[in-house]
Amino acid sequence: MKMVPSAFLSERLASLGLAQYLPVLAENGFDDWDTVLDITEEDLQTLGFKRGHRRVLQREIAAHRGQAYPSVVPPTFIDVTQSPGFSAYNTGTSTTATSSAEPTPFEKPQPQLPSVTTSSETSQSTKRSKRRYRWHPRPDPHAPKRPKTAYVNFADHTRMDPTVVGLSFVEIAREVGRRWQVMNPAEKHAWEANAAVALQYYENQMEEYRKTDDYRKYQDYLETFKKAPGKSAREKMRSPQPGQPSISSTDPGMSPVLRRSESVCSRDSRRISPDSPRDHDHSVGQRDLSQALSRALGELTQLRQEFKDVRPYDAHELLPRELAAATIRNLHTGLGSLIFIYSDRQAEALLDSIYEQHHGAPDALTLAEFYLALALGGSSPMMPDNVVDKLFVSACGMIENGALRDTTSLGVLRVLLCLCLYALLEEGDGPPRAFIAAALNIAKFRFPQFPNDELGRASQEEWRRVYRSLVFLECWMSYSLNYPCNVHSHIKNVLPQPSTCPTPRPPPPPPAPTDTTLQTHATHTAPPLSDISSATHPSSPPLTPDHLRCFASQLSAWTETLEPPLALPSLLSPPWRPTLTPPQTHAMLLIHILHLTATTLLYRAPLLSDHRHLSAPSSPLHPRFDTHLQPADHAQCRAELDRATSTAAQVLERLNDAPALEPWCFLLIPLAFTLSTSTLLLSTLPGPAHPPIQTPLQTLRLFSTDKTLAARHLNALDPLYALLAPRAPPTPAPPSTKQKISIHDLLQSEPVPQAAPTPPPAGAARDVLNAVLGLVGVRREGVRASDPYPTPP
Structure with a gap:
């Protein structure tokens, strides 16, 4: 009421x-x-x-x-x-x-x-008519932050809906209350269940926090505050530790100048105290972790609503172990060389904990990992869709039962990583961002806390491999979903640090490439792609020649550090080198596609900006370059763009025939779209005209039957390719059937010369250029909730 x-x-x-x-x-x-x-x-x-x-x-x-x-x-x-x-x-x-x-x-x-x-x-x-100020104790900066209620989480989610963004605050509050009152009881129960999970997680954190020295210090502070409220309690909290000399500023014999000096020194010492930044960072990290995890649980609730009629598996209803092992093996074969989730040893240990009776009943986190791994590995023709849906719903049930309670476990990172990949396979927008943000917050908060011993370093390396996959996915989503990100604070954790040995030693012979080597290269190439995508976006400040040179040096530095077996000449030139397995070859080719796409975005921006003034000078939706290109610079940008797109087309030809990459084609679709628009741009530039390269369009056509995003891009690009394609000459009419022609006459007659293909109409290039400028100039703010497939750069 x-x-x-x-x-x-x-x-x-x-x-x-x-x-x-x-x-x-x-x-x-x-x-x-x-x-x-x-x-x-x-x-x-x-x-x-x-x-x-x-x-x-x-x-x-x-x-x-x-x-x-x-x-x-x-x-x-x-x-x-x-x-x-x-x-x-x-x-x-x-x-x-x-x-x-x-x-x-x-x-x-x-x-x-x-x-x-x-x-x-x-x-x-x-x-007494004026009320005196009542002093309150300071809140505990180290205590975990209490999570939001179900209604507040629902209100935060509703405010992100573009249909209510333009309303006033009162209208938004009224709309939130109305939606909450008319909500389906099952959906409301899901929101309340997630809030209860977050509250249980908070209570578990508080139980652990009550065992720390910070909690005992704060309780002592509260007791002191109750006995002497106000200024005296705060002064006691700020008093020096035993054994340190102190001069009381309330000493009547102290001069005013000395008293002021002592006050300033004590204030400055508190400001530069070595413990304060660490304590503050700890509390801020704990708060960010709780908020990110709450948002992820809220997005999971919305994703779960799509499967509300699916019944989950119970504890005694398991798939055969042989089928489960083959499914997890398919997960590793399809993506293990690029995105790390499990090693073979860890996958076998997970199966043992589920199927071996002597291990005892598995906990909620283990079951959530198991169900999600099967759902991801089963996203292929080897498993029906209804079984995959049941596996995902079963994992959601385990998460609602508190599977993500202990954030010190590596399994929580794996669960969030699998949720992100599953949401990407479902072609969602909001859920993958929420899952990856929660995982990155947990990894950043927990990663430095490992002890510096052999066991701690081994655990840290296990975390680093999953952490590296999270950073790669965050950069890729920043590029493909058109949102800015900052992963540079994570880079120092996921990449190996350079040696500080003062005496240079000859480098050892390069070992055979492993999955870890490929994942490290993927982490090197993904951040420049994200940075260049953000820098060339229309909402960003104009690019300068210094930006162009800086990004170009970053891209060239990576190619110089590549081992010969991983370079493109070795991967594209037959005979094929047996150094890499087929999954590793496909993963390395995809890494090269990332690098070539970043190169394409970098050199395409000045050309787009140059032609923006010619085609649509008043439009603010296109990348901006703060100076007009000189003829030599224009030719260099065009040559680099031509080289990158033609090389990427050769790589795509190899990847289009990779069956293991089919479930994970979501990684390739935005890259193919960017390369398609770049080849269209090259075909419209003044100079020697050539038809656009068809390979990126063939990649989109290959995945358009199963992926809505690929079909959408194909519908936008296919007419533009048709406009620029050379027109075939008219086919001569067949001879009349009434006229008798012998075979001898046909063999002796001279062949009719074929007419050359006619070039496209004069206005076609201009129309295509304007269309390309519109395709690559979509603002981030223009993405609607009803349109979950934002256009990549």
Whole structure:
């Protein structure tokens, strides 16, 4: 039932200029003034009050509580010339007894009234009319942050809907409340279940936190605060440790200059204390981790709604072990050389923990890993779709039962990585970002905490391999989904650090390439692709020649460090080298495609910017370059773009015949789209014209039957390719059947010369150029929730 706010609350908020917050207060239970008096700062932040508006309401609440004991003497008979506020404001002098009553600069001076003699009781009641500030203990900076409720998580999710983004705050709050009231009970239960999981995770964190020294120190601080509230408690918390000399700033024999110097030194020492940044980073990291995990659980709830009619597996209903082992092996064969999830030993240990009875009943995290690994490996013709759906729903049930509770386990990273890959296979937009963000927050927060011993370094290396896959996927999604990311804080954790040995040694012979080597190369090439994609986006500042040279040096530096078996000449020139297995060859070719796509984006931006002024000078949707290209620079950019697209076409020809890559074609579709638009651009530039390369379009056509994104890109690009394709000459009409022609005449007749293909119409190049500028100029803000397939650069 919808609550109706009281008339007094409406009038009070209107007098304060806060009438726009009346609906959201009423919808959240604050329907009368007495209830609003108990509102907290956190409640106001959750309800969306602006900082200034929060202060206005808090001052009104404080003033109302200060009037709880009214004066028994009529105010017209009070000698205001003796009041603390009047004397302090008009004379500029104050005593220690009245210093707390000094008015703020925003208060107006009271008019002087006739003075009459009053009693001491009247004077005391007048002095008590202004409420003194009540000191509160500082919150614990190290404690885990309490998660949001189900309603608040639903409100945050609803505010991201583009249909309500343009509404006012009051209308958004009203729409959130309406949707929450009419929500399906099953969906509401899912939101509440996720909130309960987050709350259980918070309580488990609090149980662990209560065992730490930080918790005991904070409890001591609270006891000290209760006994001596206010300034003395804070001074005791800031006192030096035993054994350190201290000079009391309250010493009456200390000079004012020395007292000020001591105060400044103590403040500066607190500011540069070595413990403070670490403690602050710890609390911030814990808070970010909790928030990211809550968002991921919310997105999982929405993804789970698509399978609400699917029944999960129970504990005694398992697939045959042979089928499960083959499915996980298919997962490793298809993507293991590029994205690491399990090693063979770890996969076998996972199967043993599920199927071997002497290991005991598996926990929720182990079952979630098992179900998700089978769902990913079964995303191929080897397993029916209904079985894959049941496996995913079973994994969601394990997560709702608290599988992600212990973030110190590597299994949590694997579960989030598998959820991200599964959502990408489902062609989603929001869920993969939420899952990868939660996993990166956990990895960044937990990775430096390993001990520096042999066991700790081994565990750290296991984490690093999964961590490296997370960074690669984040960079790829930043490019393909058109959103900015910053993974440079993770690079130092996932890449091997250079040796600091002072004496140079001859390099050892290069070992045979392994999956770890390929994953390291993928982590080297993915961040430049993300950075160049963000830098060349229309919403970014214009590129400069310095940017162009800097990115070009980064791209060339990677090719110089490649081992000969991994270079493109060795991978493309027959006979094929037996150094790499077929999955490793496909993975390395995909890494080269990433590098060539980054090169294409880099050298395409100046050309697009140059032709933007010719085709659509008023359009702000295209990459910008701050200077016009000189003829020599224009020729160099065109040559580099031509080289990158032609080389990428050769690589795509090899990858189009790779059957193991078919379930993971989502990695290739955005790259093929970027290369297709680049070849179209080359065909429209002035100079020697040549038809666009068909290989990227063939890649999109290959996957268009199963992937909606590939079909969408194909529908946009196919007409443009048809416009630029050379037109075949008209076919001559067949001879009439009434005329008799002998075979001898046909053999002796001279062949009719074939007419040369006619070039495309004169206006076709201009039309294609304008279409390409429109395709690559889609803003990030233009992506709609109903359109889950944003256009890559």
